[in-house]
Amino acid sequence: MFQSIDRQKSLVEVRLDGELISLAAGIPLAAALLEQEITLFRLSPVSGSARAPYCMIGNCYECMIEIDGIRQRSCRVTVREGMDLRRCLEGG
């Protein structure tokens, strides 16, 4: 959904729902995931509808995923090598 404007950033490996993927290092995790065409961040616990980053400044909590065991706003966390990311994909 997003692409880098000026240059390629260095990549690091992280695990997303158990699978290894490469993400740009040193930028907000939510932006790095959007660059990899990951547009589903979680399912709403009420209806199970799909959600993705909305505000990118930590206000809306739509980009929450589990990062190393703690549910956090992915827009407020910087990408680091070896992160263990799990999306909450069980709605309802």
Place this chain on the structure above:
Amino acid sequence: MRDNIQLAVIGAGPAGMTAARVAARHGVDVMLFDDHPDPGGQIYRNVERQTLDSAILGNDYAKGLLLVRAFRQGKLQYYPESSVWYLDKSLQLGVLHQKSTQQFRAQRVILATGAQERSVPFPGWQLPGVMTAGAGQTILKSAGMMPAKPVVLAGSGPLLLLLAWQYLQAGVRIDAILETTPRENFRRALRYLPAAIAASDYLIKGWRMIRAIKRSGIPWYKSVTEMRAVGDDELNRIHFTCGGQSHHLDCSVLMVHQGVIPEIQIAQSAGCQLQWDDAQQCWHPERDSWGESSQSGIFTVGDLGSIVGANAAALSGQLAGLQVAFQLGALNQKQRDKQAKSIRRQLDRHLAIRPFLDSCYRMSPQIPPDETILCRCEEVSVAQLKRVIESGCTGPNQAKAFTRCGMGPCQGRSCAASVEQLFASLLSKPLNEVGRFNARPPIKPITLGQLANSEE
């Protein structure tokens, strides 16, 4: 607990950085806490490590580097990646840093928590692919990224035009701009234009942006209403009305903006009195001419005090910094007033643009269609809220109990304003009589483990 901080500043945007630096310069012992890894706030996000060509982000952004450098040289303690999760009337504050929390008591607190985007719900605004214009800018500044697909920009306010201009410089394809500003706003704003001449640099900047956007040939729809985003698991189409006709556009990225409002969560939870600002259509803490709130010893500066923009924010930070230095005996009244005089003169010049901008982009409250989700976290619709209001619900806090509206992870940050507005409209009451959601700590998410790890 550390009991001996003289001044705690919360937020490292232009107002917080400047307030901290000015107080520190006069010998005050200052600690500044900020959520982000680097200073600059949202406006100067990532300015120290920016790799994008300055032609994309513009000159005003580049100016932030001077402010950040001056801040870095200040004799103060700066704590990045530190979230203040509570503040009380006795000026005790809880700070979360990495895996543990710490408590402090300060003699003075300056809140510089800035602004957030005003949420104006419309059907489908919760779909992936719909985000705020501020989100687009944050991704641009912090990750150097632009949308890989064509975008549609919609809403009202200077930030929307700035983003359009920045995206044009970066080569993003903008399929349309859907401006929702009512046409009569521009006529009403005209009478504030003569006073705005004092801040002609803002007018010139705005005029240049508008001219560049017009020349680009992007379809620019005016006085747009009845916007609707449609899609199953993500956005694929927008419907809207313009000039009495319905239109639709296929699109997968929609960025919306309806102005910014003060981020009052911490100020409110600390008991600072709020006042309704009719011109800006938002709440902000009451403050005296130095920025001190109704809670003695707590100051509010920058966009938290009132939406004023980055330049005026930095100046308001200077005033609060001087007043704190004066109150703590680091500066006498004469020295304070002498320095404040020229600051106030500059501040007046920057504020001269506000009545024009506020009037031009004044938000006109409307009740969204029934199916619209107001509370994104708990998926509470306009229809559900209407039902409880019509059956006698007295205000937003009671609506929480009936509907769970405002009780999700965002703690009502996204829906508070629109819930109040709905109550005001349906009950035909002025907004300041409707009441608002209580703000309670923890203001920022904190785990039990982090809390248990507190350092005494």
